[in-house]
Amino acid sequence: METLAPMTGRFVLLDRDGTINQEVDHLDHPDQVALIPGAAAALRDLRSAGLGLIVLTNQANVGRGLLPPDRLEEINDRLAALLSDEDVRLDGLYVCPHAPEEACECRKPRPGLAVRAAADHGFLPYEAFVVGDHAADMGLGRGIGAVTILVRTGHGEDELATGAGAQADHVVADLSEAAGVILDIVLSEARR
Template sequence: MRLVILDRDGVINEDSDEFIKSPDEWIPIPGSLEAIAQLSNAGWRVVVASNQSGLSRKLFDIDTLNAIHDKMYSMVNEYGGVIDAVFFCPHAPKDHCDCRKPKPGMLEQISQRLRIELNGVPVIGDSLRDLQAAQAVNAQPVLVRTGKGTETLYKGEGLEGVPVYCDLKQAANALLADKLLENI
């Protein structure tokens, strides 16, 4: 099974320092939905792993989060793609849970549920915490410059050996061409 794990905010959709609190605020990054469709149509299982502390902060409830994800699923489906699963951490940083990235708990849950080792599995994110979670489970971290990606790249911490792409579309094209690591 070929698996790719995507962060949500800043990778698939526009990010906001004020959080994505409603389906109306969920706006796809140009090319991201097509990229997911290309990957899923090429036999990749696409899974989303996202910190969603807005739940713990009471900025939105689980029904609203489900509505946001329903919009995401529907829009990806319009392009002929499929998101196989969405995993999320509902906790705030102060909760010190094991599932909030950069801790690896959410990725370990994905591994257990899908019964797949994550060694070398691409994990595409826009923040250092996405990359650190990937590294913790021996997955292949990939940085995109969308969302907080340019800021993450500018800081330069923990980026040794991490391929960097402009956006999810470019990263997906590299995956599909088996050239993911050529853009280091």
């Protein structure tokens, strides 16, 4: 069953590792991609409510020469296939392949990936929701004026301990709970 196209004009900008799929040290093979329990259902609920879904991911290991670009593509294809098995389609997936020392404009928390996605898909960044397990995700969200939601999966728990919660509008257990927060906000606005 094909899921509905975005109707609200609002988008959820999602981190990949530790947010949708399980955090793995040096993820470098498609076989290592495993969805976090409840993640696919959460994405399906968001899409059913008319929200667009876009993944923004830092993959510095490409820039460091540790992850070949074609392997990265296989990993992203695997993620898309696992989601497709659960009737979820992403609107887009944007990668920063640069190492930190390259000082690019797209490595989160810098806004480059979100700016590119907003231009391609025609949404207002400050109307977006940013969900991730890292301070960099919260920094990105703050930078574009989005609602920021930190999940405790992946590195989330550790990040909370080092202060990432200060940049988060909401701190939740996982993507499933994040979807609940987003749907509450969208539905309460629709009633106004």
